Amino acid sequence: MKAMILAAGRGERLRPLTLHTPKPLVRAGGVPLIEYHIHALKKSGFTDVVINHAWLGQQIEDHLQDGSAFGVRISYSREGEPLETGGGIFQALPLLGDAPFLIVNGDIWTDCDYRQLNKMDGALAHLVLVDNPLHNPEGDFYLKDGHIVEQGACEQRLTYSGIAVLHPTLFNGCEPGAFKLAPLLRAAISAGRVSGQHYKGRWVDVGTHERLAEVERLIQAGE
Template identity: 75%
Template sequence: MKAMILAAGKGERLRPLTLHTPKPLVRAGGVPLIEYQLHALRRAGFDQLVINHAWLGQQIEDHLGDGQAYGVNIRYSAEGEPLETGGGIFKALPLLGDEPFVIANGDIWTDFDYASLQGGLAEGDLAHLVLVDNPGHHSRGDFCLHDGRVGDYREGEPSLTYSGIAILHPALFDGCEAGAFKLAPLLRKAMESGRVSGVRHGGRWVDVGTHERLADVERQLAER
């Protein structure tokens, strides 16, 4: 199974760090954020990777190269202008093939075990989402999880936040056209037909989108 690391974000809330450095190469504990994801995927048996990029993306290619130094093979999907999550994955589909694949945001820090995703998707499903408890900056959450099935957020029901980690089937993108578009509407459409499974990850997870959250990761690394 192939995996895609999403690395096209501009990281505006992390300025000035991201004025001259792409967000996935911002360091926590002396290590670029994207390397934590890369190493975790390799440990879990994912050695065929696709990485998309836009803002200062050549720096990512220069830093990671073809992946041999990390024990993986990396192919790149250069976007130029960001295509958002859905559009970026759609553009990379020719590199990902016809089988389900894993996606992981390049700017999260987590102890999630990617090996648990090697089983792929249940027959008929279009997506499997890894969800986490709602962080303070996103207390409303995104989706509901009942008996391993994911549905859209409903007022008054317990909710969870999408972690940025998932298995997707290429068929999720049937009918899409090239350009910038979000992933969430495609997921919600699949949820309506009962074709999205999910799991809650109760371990460490930080969406490193601000200086405060970067400092949180630094603190957790220092405590290890």
């Protein structure tokens, strides 16, 4: 299975850090955020990684190069203009192949073991959900018996972590350009073809200075 790190965001809420540095290269504990993902992917057996980028993306390529220093092979999907999540993944499909692939948001920090995400069982997508953080108290999806559903199936909705396994056929009928991933997922959920799991380990959406500081605290505490 190949993996894709989504790294095309501008990181507006992390300014001024991201005025001259792409968000995936912002450091936590002295290490660029994207390196945590690459090390975790390598540890989990992933050797082929695709990274999309737009804002200051050449810095990402200059830093990571072909991935050999990390024990992986890195390919890049360059976006002249940001294509949003759906459009970015769609553009990268020729690099990802015909089999299911893992996606990871480049601006999260987690200790999730990606080895547990290798099975699709006929689903078009498999989403990793986490407990609702303070910035998303209402959550995104319900999880019932290993399937993602949208309507009142359990006590509380959970938050999409930014980690998923997708099948390329999820994008059938899509056209090049900018579009969101969420409508494709909701259509597949309505068709009963999205599975999921609840991850209860460490996870932070590093979208603000406060959350970046939270990651720093976790690292310093040896977490």
